[in-house]
Amino acid sequence: MNWLLVVAGAMVGAPLRYLADRAVQSRHDSVFPWGTFAVNVVGCAVLGLLAGAAVAGAAGSHLQLLLGTGLCGALTTYSTFSYETLRLVETGAGLYAAVNVVASVSAGLGAAFAGVSIAEVVWS
Template sequence: MTPVLVALGGAAGSVLRYLTDRKVQQWRDSPFPFGTLTVNIAGSFLLGFLSGWLLHGAEPSSVRALVAVGFCGGLTTFSTFGYETVRLFLEKTRLYAVLNVLVTVAAGVASGGLGLLLATVTFT
């Protein structure tokens, strides 16, 4: 049953990633990959929140498989982040490439920490 939950969550996360990326990029109309940044920050927050829930003992394994592994795994994307960073560098928009790395890492860690903090406040 666990692989089915991971697959269902992954499918939903992947579709949401695609739709979010297209919408954000259309709205921003910039070579900077705002869509990928958006889904990675949102996924980091959600995974941080779920981790906080897990730390307080309220996390069933089915929710972990569906949401943490499947949905967050499908929503967030390290490979696209890497590809877009290299693309920016090769297209001679090197400042965007450097900003993409710095902002994605800093915002991802901060977002995950904020999710963890929110879960701690909520479940204690």
């Protein structure tokens, strides 16, 4: 049963990741990977909110599997982030690569902490 929850979440997260990435990237005329940046930050926020809800007892293990492991696991992408950063370096856009690394890690952690903080306010 648990694996079905993960599969169901991933079935939503993977296409959502692709569509969101394309929608965001198409609005920017830049080599910076805005689409991947956006989905990773949103995924971190959702996972932080879910983690905070779980600590408060508002999210059970089934919801954690569905949204955390399935949805967020398929929505976010460390491999694409790494690949796009490497491509930026290879094409001579080293500054964009450095900004991508610093901004992605900082914004991702910030979004996760914000999600946990929001959950604490809502479910405390």
